[in-house]
Amino acid sequence: MDMITDDVKKVLEKIGWGSVATASKDGVPNVSPKGSFKIVDEQTIQFADIFSEHTRKNLMENPKVAIDIVDAETASGYQLKGTATLADSGPAYDAAKEELAGMGFPAPKNLVTVAVTGVYSVKPGGS
Numbered sequence: 242m243d244m245i246t247d248d249v250k251k252v253l254e255k256i257g258w259g260s261v262a263t264a265s266k267d268g269v270p271n272v273s274p275k276g277s278f279k280i281v282d283e284q285t286i287q288f289a290d291i292f293s294e295h296t297r298k299n300l301m302e303n304p305k306v307a308i309d310i311v312d313a314e315t316a317s318g319y320q321l322k323g324t325a326t327l328a329d330s331g332p333a334y335d336a337a338k339e340e341l342a343g344m345g346f347p348a349p350k351n352l353v354t355v356a357v358t359g360v361y362s363v364k365p366g367g368s
């Protein structure tokens with residue numbers, strides 16, 4: 242599956258957060274929790290880079306990313322893989338900044354937009 246389906250949206254809305262995996266240009270991995278995901282369309286997801294220096298550095302060196310969202314209650318979820326771009330200005334960045342400010346968070350360093358190239362079930366026995 243290579244699209245963000247309604248079921249992916251439901252899982253993300255229910256749990257409210259996920260983990261973002263990145264790697265440096267030398268292949269050093271990093272995983273960071275994120276709670277600021279926004280599904281833009283069937284092939285695009287965004288999150289705010291607020292505090293994640295390692296994630297930011299890795300994405301600048303290597304834009305490949307994996308996002309893991311899992312509902313522990315049902316032991317189901319999804320991994321989304323894709324390519325990230327970072328923006329520190331523009332209308333989408335400004336909207337994310339305003340939304341985060343309303344929740345008491347500082348301005349993000351970047352808005353990360355991921356062009357999703359693959360969506361995979363992480364349900365035990367799933368594909």
